[in-house]
Amino acid sequence: xxxxxxxxxxxxxxxxxxxxxxxxxxxxxxxxxxxxxxxxxxxxxxxxxxxxxxxxxxxxxxxxxxxxxxxxxxxxxxxxxxxxxxxxxxxxxxxxxxxxxxxxxxxxxxxxxxxxx
Amino acid sequence: xxxxxxxxxxxxxxxxxxxxxxxxxxxxxxxxxxxxxxxxxxxxxxxxxxxxxxxxxxxxxxxxxxxxxxxxxxxxxxxxxxxxxxxxxxxxxxxxxxxxxxxxxxxxxxxxxxxxxxxxxxxxxxxxxxxxxxxxxxxxxxxxxxxxxxxxxxxxxxxxxxxxxxxxxxxxxxxxxxxxxxxxxxxxxxxxx
Numbered sequence: 095x096x097x098x099x100x101x102x103x104x105x106x107x108x109x110x111x112x113x114x115x116x117x118x119x120x121x122x123x124x125x126x127x128x129x130x131x132x133x134x135x136x137x138x139x140x141x142x143x144x145x146x147x148x149x150x151x152x153x154x155x156x157x158x159x160x161x162x163x164x165x166x167x168x169x170x171x172x173x174x175x176x177x178x179x180x181x182x183x184x185x186x187x188x189x190x191x192x193x194x195x196x197x198x199x200x201x202x203x204x205x206x207x208x209x210x211x
Numbered sequence: 212x213x214x215x216x217x218x219x220x221x222x223x224x225x226x227x228x229x230x231x232x233x234x235x236x237x238x239x240x241x242x243x244x245x246x247x248x249x250x251x252x253x254x255x256x257x258x259x260x261x262x263x264x265x266x267x268x269x270x271x272x273x274x275x276x277x278x279x280x281x282x283x284x285x286x287x288x289x290x291x292x293x294x295x296x297x298x299x300x301x302x303x304x305x306x307x308x309x310x311x312x313x314x315x316x317x318x319x320x321x322x323x324x325x326x327x328x329x330x331x332x333x334x335x336x337x338x339x340x341x342x343x344x345x346x347x348x349x350x351x352x353x354x355x356x357x358x359x360x361x362x363x364x365x366x367x368x369x370x371x372x373x374x375x376x377x378x379x380x381x382x383x384x385x386x387x388x389x390x391x392x393x394x395x396x397x398x399x400x401x402x403x404x
Contacts, residue, residue: 147290165318169289180288
């Protein structure tokens with residue numbers, strides 16, 4: 095008897111069925127996992143600093159940020175008594191898919207400054 | 212025997228998935244009820260150009276009309292603005308607030324549009340204000356979350372807020388009072404200006 099005959103015989107047929115069943119179960123599991131997790135949109139968690147939510151870990155001070163191309167905006171935290179200036183220099187959020195952004199560098203960076211009024 | 216074991220493993224795996232789903236749902240509900248208490252205070256925002264009639268008006272935030280209209284100013288860099296967006300969109304939300312529009316101040320258009328998408332603001336009248344140029348240029352407002360209240364197209368109030376329901380009640384109350392006592396409202400506005 096060789097291996098081929100064994101798998102086509104009575105007991106071998108059971109083995110093939112078993113393999114098919116397990117393969118099917120595994121494939122179904124992978125497919126289900128793919129459906130559940132594969133199509134989930136990756137969450138983009140920004141960097142929280144005071145009441146600011148920034149693309150990069152703050153790496154410069156506010157006065158450095160407020161030069162050239164920048165965007166600065168003021169926010170208040172939920173109690174309403176802490177004020178922060180949030181600044182993005184350049185465009186650190188450009189095509190950013192995960193944080194801190196891959197394109198954070200000396201031209202694209204974030205900064206913030208908070209104070210009580 | 213192996214098939215029976217495989218079935219048992221599959222059933223166990225399915226059970227684990229259901230269990231984790233239940234934990235997730237439970238934690239979401241506990242999170243909702245145990246959220247950080249936000250301030251219901253609505254405070255005047257100093258420095259805004261009260262009395263200003265804007266030269267331009269983004270049509271996508273709705274028509275200010277001849278009555279009262281409120282513009283909520285959010286920013287893509289403001290963490291508390293995400294909470295405001297959640298209050299606006301999550302049940303029950305404030306989609307029934309017909310005289311309200313949202314302005315999203317942002318560094319770049321794509322960043323602002325991401326903010327709109329991420330926080331589900333697409334269903335509300337909104338305008339992505341690149342650089343905050345419209346809000347800061349017209350009203351000298353560079354703060355979020357804030358609310359600009361218009362009457363007959365004129366800015367009559369600017370506020371800092373963190374609770375949309377409290378703001379809405381305050382705006383509605385202020386406007387009702389203004390309808391009853393226009394002289395007092397005018398005097399209040401002048402004092403603020």
